[in-house]
Amino acid sequence: MQIYLPIAELSVNAFVLLGMGGLIGMLSGMFGVGGGFLMTPLLIFIGIPPAVAVATGANQLVASSVSGVLGHLRRKTVDIKMGVVLSVGGAVGSVLGVWVFSLLRALGQVELLVSLCYVLFLGVVGGLMLNESVRALRRARAGGPAKPRKHHGWIHGLPLKMRFRVSKLYISAIPPFLVGVMVGLLAAIMGVGGGFIMVPAMIYLLGMPTAVVVGTSLFQIIFVTALTTLLHATQNQSVDAILALLLIFGGVIGAQVGAALGVRIRAEQLRILLALIVLAVCIKIALDLVLTPSEPFSFGEMR
Amino acid sequence: MSRFAVLLLALLALPAGAAEERVIAALSQKAVGITATFTGSQIFVFGAVERARLPDARDDALSVIVTISGPRRAKVVRKKERVFGVWINTESVEIDEAPSFYAVAASGPLYEVLSHTEDLRHRISIDRAMRVVGEAGEAADPLEFQEAAIRLSRSAGVYTEADDGVEIIGRTLFQTSIGLPSNLVEGDYEARVFLLRDRQVLDRFATTLEVRKVGLERFLYTLAHERSLLYGLLSVLVALLAGWGASEATRLLRR
Structure with missing residues (x-):
């Protein structure tokens, strides 16, 4: 069934959009990543203008994250206090990121920078996760007890200590705030929710237990993506309501399926799977940069 | 008496002149509404050659070209080049006026029924419909960019041309059908009909087609x-x- 999108100004198959929303929603529910790093390239691939893809993708992520968070709230796997600290940092980061983005746009080559950001962060994050989770899986197979993660001494020396009961942490609010800022900054530049950076940052930098990481990340993504949607709607008029609705409809169902599947798979296996997906997208974008394109010309934005 | 006869002959001879052939046409619809389930549309263009004499063998050489053009917008075309092993956008050219949609249908192969001079004057072919004027940017070869813009638009299905797309019926009537794709942009579309003989434009007719959401x-x-x-x-x-x-x-x- 073909449907005309009023803002993107083209007609697409509604079932393709529903399916895409469902697939991304499933990943979102399973891993706690928004899936923006997959959604944006996919939408552009089916012909949606990049500006509309980024803005509408953010709108869809609001819905799938809410749906996912509610599931995690019922299982008490959301650290709301930590989520609020991260979101405050995230908001600061997004505003900063939008400013950096317009600065870079004035200099030209934003497209290249975004691609390089993708390759760099997806590559590093995916590689680290894969390495770590494969080792964890081997340890578990060998039957040995997992080594408890230790914090670097300097983190404990910071002021503004807060108790995060759900995460079983007593640390300064400064590192989570800074993680929030960093993720918000990258999210605004790369046009994604930032979950794929947030999840490993929470595990490896903050030392949060894997069980609460997914829910807390989703909680934070709601705020970042809602802010992004509003900014795009008011500044660029690039949020397509019909496109968003179709993606949301597929996405919310997918998120529920994903959350249910996620609890049945072991945490290490879950992380290996996510790492592989992240690396695959990274390799695809890297190849696009290096391989000779079939059409070196393209229509650009009027600026 | 003889002066009266000369005048009468002159009056009778006048309508037979080439300048007295006019073209009139109409579209199957005046407006296209883009609804949620819009998947494109077919526009029928039909018309007739108007003349104050009976059609004869001279009229076998008549040809008709029909064009439909979407709203014009400025566009930027970018070119990627390999720099330090990575493909990045280097040069860009601003195209001052490019129709968002352009279709041209003719009663024969385009340049067999249309001279290049007339094409230049009326901007009929796809190449002429797009205009790169003013500062073409820093590009070494602006023409390459125009060709690329046309190629991209063709593959997106928004630029089409149909040689032999117009059917002429009995030296007087003609008809054609032009498909509008689903990725239409809103605006006033201009439909033009040209009547030609010996690759020269005899008369033209224009009307607008409103495309609205x-x-x-x-x-x-x-x-x-x-x-x-x-x-x-x-x-x-x-x-x-x-x-x-x-x-x-x-x-x-x-x-």
């Missing part, structure tokens, strides 16, 4: 552009409600 599409588009904050807030609210609704629905299903 209607119903829900119109409402959303207007809201997004005129009340963008409200539109943004509504988008977020709908997303929040949808997420909550789905979560509740699955919980009820599991019970």
